[in-house]
Amino acid sequence: xxxxxxxxxxxxxxxxxxxxxxxxxxxxxxxxxxxxxxxxxxxxxxxxxxxxxxxxxxxxxxxxxxxxxxxxxxxxxxxxxxxxxxxxxxxxxxxxxxxxxxxxxxxxxxxxxxxxxxxxxxxxxxxxxxxxxxxxxxxxxxxxxxxxxxxxxxxxxxxxxxxxxxxxxxxxxxxxxxxxxxxxxxxxxxxxxxxxxxxxxxxxxxxxxxxxxxxxxxxxxxxxxxxxxxxxxxxxxxxxxxxxxxxxxxxxxxxxxxxxxxxxxxxxxxxxxxxxxxxxxxxxxxxxxxxxxxxxxxxxxxxxxxxxxxxxxxxxxxxxxxxxxxxxxxxxxxxxxxxxxxxxxxxxxxxxxxxxxxxxxxxxxxxxxxxxxxxxxxxxxxxxxxxxxxxxxxxxxxxxxxxxxxxxxxxxxxxxxxxxxxxxxxxxxxxxxxxxxxxxxxxxxxxxxxxxxxxxxxxxxxxxxxxxxxxxxxxxxxxxxxxxxxxxxxxxxxxxxxxxxxxxxxxxxxxxxxxxxxxxxxxxxxxxxxxxxxxxxxxxxxxxxxxxxxxxxxxxxxxxxxxxxxxxxxxxxxxxxxxxxxxxxxxxxxxxxxxxxxxxxxxxxxxxxxxxxxxxxxxxxxxxxxxxxxxxxxxxxxxxxxxxxxxxx
Ligand code: WTA
Numbered sequence: 001x002x003x004x005x006x007x008x009x010x011x012x013x014x015x016x017x018x019x020x021x022x023x024x025x026x027x028x029x030x031x032x033x034x035x036x037x038x039x040x041x042x043x044x045x046x047x048x049x050x051x052x053x054x055x056x057x058x059x060x061x062x063x064x065x066x067x068x069x070x071x072x073x074x075x076x077x078x079x080x081x082x083x084x085x086x087x088x089x090x091x092x093x094x095x096x097x098x099x100x101x102x103x104x105x106x107x108x109x110x111x112x113x114x115x116x117x118x119x120x121x122x123x124x125x126x127x128x129x130x131x132x133x134x135x136x137x138x139x140x141x142x143x144x145x146x147x148x149x150x151x152x153x154x155x156x157x158x159x160x161x162x163x164x165x166x167x168x169x170x171x172x173x174x175x176x177x178x179x180x181x182x183x184x185x186x187x188x189x190x191x192x193x194x195x196x197x198x199x200x201x202x203x204x205x206x207x208x209x210x211x212x213x214x215x216x217x218x219x220x221x222x223x224x225x226x227x228x229x230x231x232x233x234x235x236x237x238x239x240x241x242x243x244x245x246x247x248x249x250x251x252x253x254x255x256x257x258x259x260x261x262x263x264x265x266x267x268x269x270x271x272x273x274x275x276x277x278x279x280x281x282x283x284x285x286x287x288x289x290x291x292x293x294x295x296x297x298x299x300x301x302x303x304x305x306x307x308x309x310x311x312x313x314x315x316x317x318x319x320x321x322x323x324x325x326x327x328x329x330x331x332x333x334x335x336x337x338x339x340x341x342x343x344x345x346x347x348x349x350x351x352x353x354x355x356x357x358x359x360x361x362x363x364x365x366x367x368x369x370x371x372x373x374x375x376x377x378x379x380x381x382x383x384x385x386x387x388x389x390x391x392x393x394x395x396x397x398x399x400x401x402x403x404x405x406x407x408x409x410x411x412x413x414x415x416x417x418x419x420x421x422x423x424x425x426x427x428x429x430x431x432x433x434x435x436x437x438x439x440x441x442x443x444x445x446x447x448x449x450x451x452x453x454x455x456x457x458x459x460x461x462x463x464x465x466x467x468x469x470x471x472x473x474x475x476x477x478x479x480x481x482x483x484x485x486x487x488x489x490x491x492x493x494x495x496x497x498x499x500x501x502x503x504x505x506x507x508x509x510x511x512x513x514x515x516x517x518x519x520x521x522x523x524x525x526x527x528x529x530x531x532x533x534x535x536x537x538x539x540x541x542x543x544x545x546x547x548x549x550x551x552x553x554x555x556x557x558x559x560x561x562x563x564x565x566x567x568x569x570x571x572x573x574x575x576x577x578x579x580x581x582x583x584x585x586x587x588x589x590x591x592x593x594x595x596x597x598x599x600x601x602x603x604x605x606x607x608x609x610x611x612x613x614x615x616x617x618x619x620x621x622x623x624x625x626x627x628x629x630x631x632x633x634x635x636x637x638x639x640x641x642x643x644x645x646x647x648x649x
Contacts, residue, residue: 013395015402016434017411021384025297025431033432033442040445041471047446048074048474051290052282055085055325058255061282065472069497070488071479072472074283079255082262082281083159085289086324087122088253090115095300099329101148102303102352106195106335113148115327118155121148123251125156128243132187132219136161137261139185141217142310143167143176143203145194146334149223149240150310151320153189154263158281161256162187165264165276168311169194169201171591173209175274179266180214182276183481187219189240193226197336204230211236258282264481265313267419268531269490270520276481277313277419287423287475288322291444295413295427296356297385298326305331306358307345312528313419314389317475318358322423337363342370346378357405358387362526364397365557375404385430387413390527391559392515398437416440416515418501419529420491422475425449426513439512446473449513451505456495459506464516467505468498521615523552523560530562530594532615538589539564542582544572549605550596551619561597563622565605565643574601598622600647606640608633621647 022028027036040047045064052061052075061078090096100118103111113121134140140162144150150166157164165183167176179185190207193200204222208231211217222232223240232239259280266274292298296318304323308314323330331352337345345367349357367374386406393401393414402412411430417423425447426440433441443449448471451459459465476499480487494500504516518524521532532550539548547567555561566582568574579599587595606614617640620627625647627640634640 012436014434014436015411017431018409021411022431025429026294027429028431030432033429037443037445041448044446044471048286052286055285055289056080056089061258067472069472070492070499072283072476073259074286074474075258078258078282080258080282080285081159081253081255082285082321083122083126083155084253085285086155086158086321087115087119090327091119093327095327098300098327100324101151101330101332103148103332104334104348105147106198106333106339111148118148118152120249121152122155122159124244124247124249125149125152125240126159126251127247128221128240129156129160129162129187131243131247132221132238134160134162134187134219136256138162138187139183139264140164140187140189141167141176141180141183141185143169143188143190143207144223144310145169145191145196145201145203145225146309146332147191147194147223147225148332149191151324151332154310154316154320155324158262159251159253161254161260163261163263165266166311166316167266168309168591169203170309170311170593172588173206174589175591176206176210177213178274179276180210180216182266182273183264184216186216187221188217189221189223191223191225192228192230195226195335197339200226200228202228202230208233256281259478261478263316265316265419267313268522268529268534270522270531270533272531272533272537274531274534275483275486275490277477278479278481279422279475280478283474283476284422285321285325287473288317289325291424291427292318292322292326292328294429295415295424295444296358296387297430298323298328298356300327302328302355303331303353303382304328304356304358305333305348305352305354307333307337307360307363308358308389313422314358317423337366338370341374342367343374343377346375346380349380349383350378353382355382356385356387357383358389360390360527361388361393361397362390362557362559364388364393364401365559368397368400369557372404380405380407383410385413386410387415389415389417389424391524392517393438395437402437411435414438414440416513420477420501421469421473422477423473425469425473434510436512439508439514441512443513446471451507451513452495452498461507461509464504464506466494466519467501467503467513467515468495469501470498523550523562525552525555525560525562525593526558528593530590534590535562535564535586535594535596538586538594539566539582541589542585544568545582546570547605547613549613549615549618551615551622553597553619553622555597562594563598563600563618564596565600565602565618567602567605600643602639602643602646604636604639606631606643607635609635611635618643
């Protein structure tokens with residue numbers, strides 16, 4: 001089906017969608033893509049108004065775009081209810097009894113919620129929130145396992161205009177505390193626990209620990225998932241099911257301003273403190289709706305499955321808001337991909353007839369390592385479209401995904417985007433774009449992507465530079481919560497009126513974008529962003545640690561692994577502060593995903609004369625074992641030669 005243009009250089013392998021796929025797709029030729037892309041760039045207001053009209057607005061907008069760089073408003077004057085668009089809209093368009101969520105728990109329990117049932121549950125929970133004093137604009141922290149109630153909680157918040165902030169269930173109590181304090185949350189929605197790799201993750205215990213230090217939370221609503229005994233504090237904690245019993249299953253969805261805040265999601269940056277990325281209602285919904293429609297080519301008989309967690313932006317945009325706004329049937333799975341073994345995902349694909357499968361390169365690499373016998377045991381013929389997100393996909397992984405999972409039949413959409421962009425920005429359209437392993441290919445409609453050099457000139461083909469977006473787009477972040485200056489400084493400081501993504505990239509002669517990786521001190525571990533500064537400050541918070549420097553190193557499965565260089569305080573004996581204690585300390589401070597792969601104790605770190613740690617040197621040392629770059633600014637040369645000897649051991 002897919003045509004392979006022969007070449008021995010991996011960059012030259014080109015795969016075109018089959019004629020059969022193209023014929024049925026929404027965008028079926030490159031000519032159509034170019035025509036629509038041109039309109040979206042030349043006349044963004046006309047383009048986006050047409051898309052927005054497919055959604056339900058309680059009051060039509062006055063102006064599509066109001067751009068005062070770096071602050072933007074979309075669909076100003078318009079009023080809508082995001083939840084109504086994702087749920088209620090489907091009760092009258094023929095989808096009422098269609099499955100919205102097909103859920104499977106890790107232990108094997110199953111549930112199906114139709115749009116009608118989802119509506120009842122969301123309404124009930126919106127009433128529960130209101131009965132518990134949650135109002136529009138209040139911040140609500142959500143810390144849940146991957147159960148339908150996670151999505152229900154998010155939708156119910158949106159329905160009443162409350163601003164949710166989901167914290168990934170793998171993050172620690174300290175991470176919860178940081179986010180409670182920064183957002184000023186007044187309510188928490190959590191569960192007793194969840195299942196992961198056969199074990200119970202005790203979510204409520206972590207919430208309790210955070211709430212011992214943060215006193216602003218008046219209500220904590222607890223969903224019962226595992227039935228384990230937990231602590232319920234009288235006057236503050238209530239059970240979801242008991243509250244729901246008292247609540248009505250109807251609830252009027254009020255219209256909110258298009259720029260009403262929808263959610264805050266924290267993500268890592270170059271400094272220690274995670275940034276609260278703020279997304280608002282109208283533009284975000286239009287962006288996620290439209291990208292789902294064209295990039296996943298969603299249709300009514302699809303069974304769509306995105307394997308992300310709702311704790312990440314991918315879960316927000318491509319499990320909750322985008323797919324539900326499209327009225328698709330989706331699979332949601334609670335647990336680990338390798339539980340009870342590496343066949344779990346393929347078992348789910350076969351069982352539910354998944355047609356569209358969206359996952360991360362790190363998962364694909366883990367599957368390759370586990371062996372072909374797992375996918376070989378399952379019938380994957382229902383699949384028609386595959387996707388990846390989170391990091392650059394290496395061509396070997398792309399080829400395996402294409403051949404082993406897609407049988408050479410399914411287009412792969414390698415989607416580049418960020419927490420900040422809200423929706424996919426660079427990606428093939430499955431019915432028309434020729435794909436090459438390793439590139440996210442071309443910008444989506446309305447996305448004016450370019451690669452600039454330090455002076456702001458556009459780079460020529462194959463010349464590396466910074467990835468930027470030159471025009472505002474509907475689902476872009478509006479600010480960093482509570483810190484407009486940091487928003488300006490982080491994204492709009494390199495070039496006037498232009499968004500810098502923080503990624504290095506180049507284009508090839510066909511205009512395809514190749515993402516090289518982050519330019520700032522952000523690591524990408526298993527597709528998840530972690531700031532080196534965050535890990536460093538976690539290390540330094542240990543009483544025995546004087547100083548720490550963290551760098552990434554290529555890792556076979558995770559993409560990047562974490563290597564830490566640590567100097568202990570005077571008088572601390574190294575035997576006391578073992579590797580294991582420090583690794584555990586970081587995991588406790590941030591979460592297991594931040595646990596360093598290697599810790600090297602060193603009497604000193606390489607520094608400039610002004611005292612700045614030279615991470616560039618450490619990076620080179622771990623990558624190559626030596627240092628070739630300019631080290632004349634180094635204060636003490638012996639530090640490097642000692643480290644070199646140490647690393648060889
Ligand atoms: C990286 C995840 C290459 C990139 C949606 C970006 C990618 C960061 C891709 C955002 C891709 C994401 N190809 N790199 N297809 N997708 N990235 O905020 O470095 O968790 O800046 O959003 O992941 O990570 P975030």
